[in-house]
Amino acid sequence: MDRRRFCKDFQNGKSLEEVAIDYLEDLISRNLIQARKRRFNGEIKACGIHDLLREFFDDYCKALPPVARSIYLFSHFDQPLEFLSRFNLLRVLAIFNENVSCQSFPLVITKLFHLRYLQFPFHNDIPDSISELQNLQTLICGRDAKFSGYPLDRSYSLPGKIWMMKNLRYIRMKGLLFLSSPRTESLLTGMPNLEEFSILCSTSCTNEVFSGIPNLKRLIIHLPYEINEIFNRQLDMSRLIKLEAFKFYGSTFFRHPIKRIGFPTSLRRLSLTLCSDFDWVDISSTSMMLPNLEELKLKRCLTFSRKWRLSDENKFKSLKLLLLSGANLIHWEASSNNFPNLKCLVLKGCHTLLEIPADFGDICTLKSIELHDCPPRVEDSARNIVQEQEDMGNNFLKVYIIHNNYSYTAVISLLQTLDQRNPQLFHGHTAEALDSLHATAEYFQNVLENASKSRFDTEKIKSLEEKIRVAASYAEDVLELKSSRIVKVSRWKFGISQHLDLLKAVKKWIQQRNK
Incomplete structure (x- = not known):
């Protein structure tokens, strides 16, 4: 890394994350890193490395000098984790091999005082000793699994001393996470630098917890797995004034979600999964509640009404991506004025929908319509929209019809x-x-x-x-x-x-x- 360029980027007012993204794009352009998945707007969502590089890192790790700052383990490594004790200056430890398993949190890791980044497939509660890593910024634990609905059967608890780790920026647990409220003395510091937290159990979402993480930008909340613990109170996130991305995984027992969740107006991305018993009017109202909303995803959500009619007042001014998956929607009435800046419309498994509103062809920013396993009548309506635009000389709109093969x-x-x-x-x-x-x-x-x-x-x-x-x-x-x-x-x-x-x-x- 060119330190002069790095310092220059900071002098230009870029944040740490923005500078990191620039360097990541540079590595991708040189084919050292692969962009596995991108968002509709081109932002990197997931990345990885080539197999040859992975094998090189595993072989090189065996001959690392004690002054090494980063260690990445991808495949089978036959040495006990105690070998880490000789790397006193280690800042990054990422263990991707799922076969590495420990019943208790390795003591040797808690002694790596300079550690900034820790990714480790640990599947039990995190102990108090984690607080010894006062320089830690990123904590990722749990089995790697694709998160969709209820795929994970594990839950974890974070210790109370986690509140004393003021440098933490990212907490990502691949399972349901329970977090106790901070003690009074911890509230003086809390975790002011925390920007991402997932997957937090809804029962842990108290005013005290949210007060301790005031600068959070990305949050995933999940209802508890046990039906008898279903959370039945209001979820007020108004304290999280910097929150930009929010995902909520509910259940058919969690009713009226839109009215029971207090969204901060700062939200740019909102995803709701497995929510039920709400009205499309509630969705329309988010256009006024969330003026900065750019992405809206509704997955397997069931509504009272089967008709979504948007009035002239329901204007999603900033919305660029709209995704409806498994919706029980039949009639959809909307005009181009309701979505003036929409770029991408994605419909997945909307088997009851009759058609896409014809006025969507008049949205000048709309670039693509994706249909996944939708009925032929919906596909025909999308083709008609494109044909009408082509007849007028507009060839910017693309339709992608995807079937399950x-x-x-x-x-x-x-x-x-x-x-x-x-x-x-x-x-x-x-x-x-x-x-x-x-x-x-x-x-x-x-x-x-x-x-x-x-x-x-x-x-x-x-x-x-x-x-x-x-x-x-x-x-x-x-x-x-x-x-x-x-x-x-x-x-x-x-x-x-x-x-x-x-x-x-x-x-x-x-x-x-x-x-």
Whole structure:
């Protein structure tokens, strides 16, 4: 890292996180880090490293000098954790290997006084001894698992002494987390630097807890697993005046969630999962309560009414992403004035919805509509919106129709990658090849949509789908490597030619089928 550049960035008024993101993007551009997932606006959501780098780190770790500042363990490591005791200056310890298991929190870790970052697959309550790490800024513990609904069967407790760790910035536990209220003397300091907290049990959400974390920016709250402990009071988050992102995982027993949660007006991203018995009017009211809201996600939420009608007063002025997943919505009445800055509309499994409001085509900022396993009538309404815009000479709106098969998903993913490519990196014949590849992918998209309705040989259709999936996935990998400007020319040409050869094969198959 160039220290002069690092200092210059701070002099320009950038925060620590902003500077880190700049360096992360630089590593991604050099293909040292992979951006596994990005948000709709291009922000990095998840990243990883290549297998070769991972193996290099594991081998290098065995020969690290005692002055090492960072250790990352990815695969099996046959030494006991006591080997860490010789790294007195260690600042970063990240153990990704899930096979590393300890019944009690390793004492050797609590002696690493200079530790700033700790990621460790520990699956029990965090002990008081964690407070000895007074320089710790990031704490990530628990089994790595995709969080969706109720996937985790573990719960944890943080010790009361955690409130004395004033340098903590991120707490991320991969399970349900219980936190006691701070003692009076702890409130004088609390955790003023804490910016992210997940996954906090709703029963721990008291005014005293929120007062101890006043600068929180990202928060995930989950209802307790036991039905008899379902939380039945108001959840007032108005003290969290800097909160920007909030996710809430409820249950069918938690009713009227919108009226029972006091959202801070600072919210930019809001996600509600498994909430029930509320009205679409409550959702409409958030447009006035949350003027800064940019992302709204409703997942598996069931409402009283099956009709969402937005009036002229219901204007989501800042909303850029709207996602509805598993909604029991039937009728949706809205105009372009209700979502003046919407960029992306995502509908997943909305099986009862009749159509997308036709006025969505008049939203000049709308760039994409994604439909995942939605009924044909919804797909037709999306196509009609796009066709109407194209008839008027507007070609900026894209529709991605995704069904529950891997080949279709691979083709859609490839199309999205092509649509998001940086035109400055591709010129001449390469740009022409990409345009041809885009046309091929669109052709495959239509073939797969028609194949799903076909009455012809099922085995041949499955074989065709698998070939398309392999080609689409490979081409996307090659495209991402080409974007990093390190792929060999021969591999790049092979990735493109493979698609073009498959195009000929598919066309031939279609002709034979028609005969």
